[in-house]
Amino acid sequence: MTLRADAVLFDKDGTLFEFGATWDAWGKRTLRALSQGNTALLHALAAATCYDLEHETFLPESPVVAGTNRQTAECLATALPGRSADEVETYLLGTADDAPLVETVPLCGFMAQLGALGLRLGVMTNDAESAARVHLRKAGIEQAFAFIAGFDSGHGAKPDPAPLLAFAAATGIAPARIAMVGDSPHDLVAGRAAGMQTVAVLTGPIRTDRLAPHADVVLPDIGHLPGWLAT
Known part of the structure; x- marks a missing residue:
């Protein structure tokens, strides 16, 4: 199967977990x-x-x-x-650390599906890295990611593209072969600036009209990502 990307970098809140x-x-x-x-x-x-x-x-x-x-x-x-x-x-x-996490899709199975496709995975959130790791660990998916960064990890914060480029450097994958997935313009603007493909999801509070100008595609949730990657 030929895929659009070799790696996927996820935002956390509103993307992996329902924001509201x-x-x-x-x-x-x-x-x-x-x-x-x-x-x-x-x-x-x-x-x-x-x-x-x-x-x-x-x-x-x-x-x-x-x-x-x-x-x-x-x-x-x-x-x-x-x-x-x-x-x-x-x-x-x-x-x-004690936020009541609600997954946008069943995350363990979803990450296993992406891993089976040979994709390298990462998380870049404007939350703190320590909180991100706690949340990912609670969901049972921390080990799925080759890269986990927060605003305080030393790479900067979105919409600056620097933390996204840090993921590219860490994995050795060209930015053009990475999909940045997020629920806010910050995620997508950073992705565009980094030279990545940009995927918007509607599991946060921001609607299509604000996301579409910055996105290559707008999906209902990350569960639709494998189908888009394969087309």
């Missing part, structure tokens, strides 16, 4: 914990992170959707007098 089911619940719990029963503070924290309290969901423009853990901490710190971004970031790192 995983992070909206985390957001509700985290904002309430930080506000400590102060309703005005809860609303200020929600405004800082673009969290819709009525519908209990992060809005597509939220820094939590595609930004780094540090960027989220900086936004929250603006509404938390007396607490530094460093302190908030440390708190967020501790809570992220």
Whole structure:
């Protein structure tokens, strides 16, 4: 079988794991914990992170959707007098490990399917690398990846293409033979800048109209990826 690519680099949240089911619940719990029963503070924290309290969901423009853990901490710190971004970031790192993970497809079988095709696999997330490894380990798929990086792994963060090119260098595969798969413009812009093929999925909060201009294809979820790679 001839494939479009020799390697696939995945975003994590909204791509491997359902964004809303995983992070909206985390957001509700985290904002309430930080506000400590102060309703005005809860609303200020929600405004800082673009969290819709009525519908209990992060809005597509939220820094939590595609930004780094540090960027989220900086936004929250603006509404938390007396607490530094460093302190908030440390708190967020501790809570992220316990986020209620919901897989977009059954991941163990899916990764085995891609491995059987001879594809090299990687993850590049704007989450912290330590949290990413915890999440992948919980899903039973950490060992499937030749490369796992977060915003704090020393390669930079998306939409900078540098961490994507680090995956290419680590695997020895030309960027043009790598598919970058993600649910946000950050993922796709980075992929295009790195010279990779770009695949958008709709398992995050951002819709087709914002993703399609940056993508070679828009898929409902990663389960459709093998069929696209083989066409």
